[in-house]
Amino acid sequence: MSVPVRISIDAMGGDHGPEVVLKGVAISQARHPDTEFVLFGDESRLKAVLVSYPALAAVSRIVHTDVVVGMDDKPSQALRAGRYKSSMWRCIDAVKQHQADAAVSAGNTGALMAMAKVNLRTMPGIGRPAIAAIWPTLKGESIVLDMGASIGATAQSLVEMAIMGAAMARTIFDIPQPSVGLLNVGVEEIKGVEEVKEAGRLLKEDTHSDMRYHGFVEGNDIGAGTVDVVVVEGFSGNIALKTAEGTAKQIATYLRAAMGRTWRARLGYLLARDAFQMLREKMDPRRSNGGVFLGLNGVVIKSHGGADAEGFAAAVDLGYDMVRHQLLTRIEKSLLSRPAARAASGPAEAAVAEGQS
Template sequence: MIRIAIDAMGGDHGPEVTISGLQKVVERRTDARFLIFGLAEVVNPVLQKYPAVAAVSTFTHCEVSVGMDEKPSQALRRGRLKSSMWRSIQAVRDREADVCVSAGNTGALMAMSKFCLRMMPGVERPALVAIWPTTRGESLVLDVGATIGADSRQLVDFAILGAAMARAIFGVERPSVGLLNVGVEEVKGQEDVKDAGHLLREADLKSLNYHGFVEGSDIGKGTVDVVVTEGFAGNIALKTAEGTARQIAGYLREAMSRTLMAKIGYLFARDAFQFLREKMDVRKINGGVFLGLNGLVVKSHGGADDEGFAAAVELGYDMGRSKLMDSIRRDLEAFHGRIAEKHGAADDDSVADD
């Protein structure tokens, strides 16, 4: 049984979409249980329309609902302890839920998650992970905007966090990890990125296979399972890719409506365009994940429909089921052990050499 805390009020459409999304989850994940938080007068009428969801859920009324445009500081002031967003995070903190899912505003969710769950021991900063569709399937990219800037230690943390998540959701035993850089030669790039590369190579972890540097063009190729970068560059990469996809979709629409022949061609190839649309569909890959905190928080896209919200909930389910938090803890310990061991060994050697 996987217990999932749901902020029913989050997103552009609220309970109509979130509860309807849960209906899809119930049909596909029979041992999912929900702790639903929201305004009773809004949630209850919707819940009555979905008895299968109601049957596996407990509902808690929360008087405050965080607005989609509220500033993080304001949301925290107004919504702490009382909002559906806070309460669903708190359920994870209090071990009543294995994971929390909200389609609410990212900044507020991040601020509340940090404040309520606190950082994991040994991790300095949280990361927002994006699941990125690639030619080969999917890859994880982190951080895509939780924090700006990251030193080499933080990049190594991100590598460990991301690899643990890749193992949990892709089922790869030893995920490959690349550090995003401006060139693949060892001489190029940011100092922190280079230092992180040295640390990862030196540690030679069982939990991940360090690939080396990757460039922006490698993300979509799926060169590695996990792409690690600091939040500024990661956010810009993510938004640029989304923008490029939209731009090309626009060109395609324009091309297909320019001439009668093109329109006829479109009719013949309708199934092909449907296939293409599904490939480019962001709903299916909906769901960013905050890692590095004492609990799992999934951010669903605010504009997602019920299928999109269901995908985010199922992502949370899969992570909860695979006991991701435990494996992150193990991997972090292993890394710190490896580094201590290596440095201990190096010191011994130098003594022996003398």
């Protein structure tokens, strides 16, 4: 029997509190019986919720914490008020202390990144971490990073993201040589800011067989699935993510309104119900909920703050997969094969973006 995967949970993070978080953990635990959990938060509230999930309670340990990081707290405020004692910090620290293999939180993104970076530190060869998300495409799924861990990027940090994103693609998609593209305003080599053009030159010169550099890609290439990994700096990446989520909700609203407008439309919906159900499942943001903080000495998963139980379960599932398939080991091997890139990496060039949530 395999060794259980241990996951620490910030049970107080997110918009809905432990009631939704623990329901999501219970859903994930049912899918992965070889999982154990450490739950951080208000002990009395957690015990009251766990009564409804005896199977989860049997494989969980509660650690009481008094401090909760607010969704509107700035990272600097969260560090001052919650360092060493908040449910978020203790959840991350469990990974550092080898009490857990991965940490999952639906809390404040900026605070989570700041705490994870201070506590776990970045891996050798990585200047700063990035948030990677799984993106549904016409061909299946791809990985897009950075989704907003920090603003701006040097050419070297874009190369580091490409290495980490390719390692993640090999981990979850089982692709020996993932294709990697740099998001740009055009596919021509003369277009774009200097950092992106320089990163393209460096990636083109990369001769390692663990990834294949495709070249520049545009915004429409993300959903088309042109490449397995799309690399973009955090400001643009976060805008792209929020735009896609908003567009998906807009289309769903349009469809609901159109299908109920006339009796013919309602009849058409009934006849094509299976097709609409398939579309709904493809567009369901819960399926891809969960961003991976890449570049840290530990696995940290960020769930959307407003995720429901199914959405949070997807984030826990992602943490499980990252541990089972040894994501960190794969990233380390990729970095070790590139001594020049490792030597060029310095301290983080930019601070974590303030005010993300």
